[in-house]
Amino acid sequence: MDDKPLDCLVIGGGPAGLTAAIYLARFHLDIMVVDGGKSRAATIPCTHNHAGFPDGITGKDLIQRMKAQAQRYGAKIADGFVSRLHQDEEAGPFEAEWGSGKWLARSVLLATGVTNRRPPMDEALHDDALARGLIRYCPICDGYEVTDKKIGVIGSGGRGVAESLFLRGYTADITLIAPDKAMKVSAADRVALDQAGIKTVDGPAEAVAIAHDSITVDTAEGHFTFDSVYPALGSDVHCQLAEMVGARLGDDGCAGVDAHMRTSVEGVYAAGDLVIGLDQISNAMGQGGIAATTIRNDLAKDRPLLR
Numbered sequence: 001m002d003d004k005p006l007d008c009l010v011i012g013g014g015p016a017g018l019t020a021a022i023y024l025a026r027f028h029l030d031i032m033v034v035d036g037g038k039s040r041a042a043t044i045p046c047t048h049n050h051a052g053f054p055d056g057i058t059g060k061d062l063i064q065r066m067k068a069q070a071q072r073y074g075a076k077i078a079d080g081f082v083s084r085l086h087q088d089e090e091a092g093p094f095e096a097e098w099g100s101g102k103w104l105a106r107s108v109l110l111a112t113g114v115t116n117r118r119p120p121m122d123e124a125l126h127d128d129a130l131a132r133g134l135i136r137y138c139p140i141c142d143g144y145e146v147t148d149k150k151i152g153v154i155g156s157g158g159r160g161v162a163e164s165l166f167l168r169g170y171t172a173d174i175t176l177i178a179p180d181k182a183m184k185v186s187a188a189d190r191v192a193l194d195q196a197g198i199k200t201v202d203g204p205a206e207a208v209a210i211a212h213d214s215i216t217v218d219t220a221e222g223h224f225t226f227d228s229v230y231p232a233l234g235s236d237v238h239c240q241l242a243e244m245v246g247a248r249l250g251d252d253g254c255a256g257v258d259a260h261m262r263t264s265v266e267g268v269y270a271a272g273d274l275v276i277g278l279d280q281i282s283n284a285m286g287q288g289g290i291a292a293t294t295i296r297n298d299l300a301k302d303r304p305l306l307r
């Protein structure tokens, strides 16, 4: 462990954490990013709604460019999964543990993201389908790409209905499939589905095969083949470190922050998918920039930052 605390430890190297790292390093602060290597952005085959890339960019390429940009200004980036975060005494430095190491930091930015719940299917098949756009997780991001295509949505209850209705703005051919049992929707949702011409199918559902440009789902009502399938099963928020350090969470499990990305614990900030379920790169980057600027200004209140 280095005895001199970092100015900021950024936990998570996705768009939120790396944007913050670029800003923080350019503020001449001593910072480190530690990243578990599972950015959702890195799974994007090609994003077409990220401004500035009219021909799209792969998520891996985007992350790589951001890492290089942060490193160019002196940010240290380590691979690792932070398993413990705590503050010894009020106003003391934070201590983070990962792998065999421990680091002290005056401030911490949590940019740990979320994980989408996957539909039951073979893992290799899932990853192949994701890479080919046969499985998709973000209609806001890529609904445009399925315009007028045949789409399956795996989900039930309000979430499945909402995702199907959202996608109805792109295509008329939508089938909502219950993930595990008979389809259950409220009477009002049933009317909305019927009015929109969305078909429903009982589960259990399992994606069983993919071809060059289609994916087949086995259901309680037989096999259905689609151009793409959207699982609408929710996500798990990576809020464990926020909880560990005592930061307040919202009802949705996301980290509660003020308008400047401060959590309820002084010196701990949060940004990106961890904070809001909009799940967009632009939002993650914007919050990363706000958080970094707040961190810089809060650190300067404690000790003027003079060159």
Ligand SMILES: Cc1cc2nc3c(=O)[nH]c(=O)nc-3n(C[C@H](O)[C@H](O)[C@H](O)COP(=O)(O)OP(=O)(O)OC[C@H]3O[C@@H](n4cnc5c(N)ncnc54)[C@H](O)[C@@H]3O)c2cc1C
Binding pocket: 011, 012, 013, 014, 015, 016, 017, 034, 035, 036, 037, 038, 039, 040, 041, 042, 043, 044, 045, 046, 047, 048, 049, 050, 080, 081, 082, 083, 111, 112, 113, 114, 116, 130, 136, 137, 138, 141, 142, 238, 241, 271, 272, 273, 274, 278, 279, 280, 281, 282, 284
């Ligand atoms: C298939 C798919 C397609 C998408 N397409 C688009 C698109 O076209 N346009 C768009 O705007 N958005 C898209 N998104 C959403 C976008 O990827 C996310 O909104 C964005 O990645 C959020 O950034 P983040 O930095 O908050 O989290 P992430 O990118 O998920 O990064 C979080 C990082 O934190 C790390 N981490 C978590 N816990 C720890 C820990 N304890 N210690 C160390 N590291 C940790 C993780 O390993 C991960 O690397 C898509 C998402 C998916 C899944």
